[in-house]
Amino acid sequence: MGKIVAVIPARMGSSRFPGKPMADIHGLPMVGHVYFRTRMCELLDETVVATCDREIAEWVESVGGKAVMTLDTHERCTDRTAECMQKIEAQLGEDVDIVVMVQGDEPMVTPDMIRAAVSPMLDDPSCGVVNLMADLSSVAEFEDPNEVKVVTDLSGNALYFSREPIPSRKKGVLNVPMRKQVCIIPFRRTALIEFNAMPETPLERIESVDMMRLLENGKPVRMVYTAVRTKSVDTPADLELVKELMRDDPLRKDYP
Numbered sequence: 003m004g005k006i007v008a009v010i011p012a013r014m015g016s017s018r019f020p021g022k023p024m025a026d027i028h029g030l031p032m033v034g035h036v037y038f039r040t041r042m043c044e045l046l047d048e049t050v051v052a053t054c055d056r057e058i059a060e061w062v063e064s065v066g067g068k069a070v071m072t073l074d075t076h077e078r079c080t081d082r083t084a085e086c087m088q089k090i091e092a093q094l095g096e097d098v099d100i101v102v103m104v105q106g107d108e109p110m111v112t113p114d115m116i117r118a119a120v121s122p123m124l125d126d127p128s129c130g131v132v133n134l135m136a137d138l139s140s141v142a143e144f145e146d147p148n149e150v151k152v153v154t155d156l157s158g159n160a161l162y163f164s165r166e167p168i169p170s171r172k173k174g175v176l177n178v179p180m181r182k183q184v185c186i187i188p189f190r191r192t193a194l195i196e197f198n199a200m201p202e203t204p205l206e207r208i209e210s211v212d213m214m215r216l217l218e219n220g221k222p223v224r225m226v227y228t229a230v231r232t233k234s235v236d237t238p239a240d241l242e243l244v245k246e247l248m249r250d251d252p253l254r255k256d257y258p
Contacts, residue, residue: 011103024061030257100189134186
């Protein structure tokens, strides 16, 4: 097995919550929680923050971390991750095998979640892309457009991603699987390069979900279920909820 590198894409210019990577959670910027928790996973050879903002890069470097400056024109975090991977490879002088994209608004990520996401790739060399998925806890979350929902086939591959509530509860069946995408996404190197070379696709644009680019091109996305309760931060209200959820988080004591 070659190198496994985690890349955390983060930028200050979020349309829904400007500046959120540096939003304070118990005395540490959100991106700091993501960085410290991600690098706890022993499968990773390196953890890097990919950003177009000097403020983020300088904070990461101030705690001894590694930041890679990327273009400020990327509309998708996956494209930023691909640019970062190529820069890391140039620095290392060798190719990486797996890039684990951990979005910078997932401050409750755990090492176990990263292990679970990478596991199918370690077992199956043909597996190119994996996403985690988790249960949504309420109908309100199911109907929240900030949560990306996913439905899968009988083999556990994604059929479709949407910000709409799928599958539908409007046909009389109320007890439907309500699952969300959790943005811990390992790519095999070749799959990430292939993704980056593909033009943006119509449904990717409509749904505002990167993974639709792969599905529209007939590429499988393996889904792995996690029972870990997490919450991504899309809005200031989410931030307040995450602060409460992380108040007694056991991983915080293991930060450097």
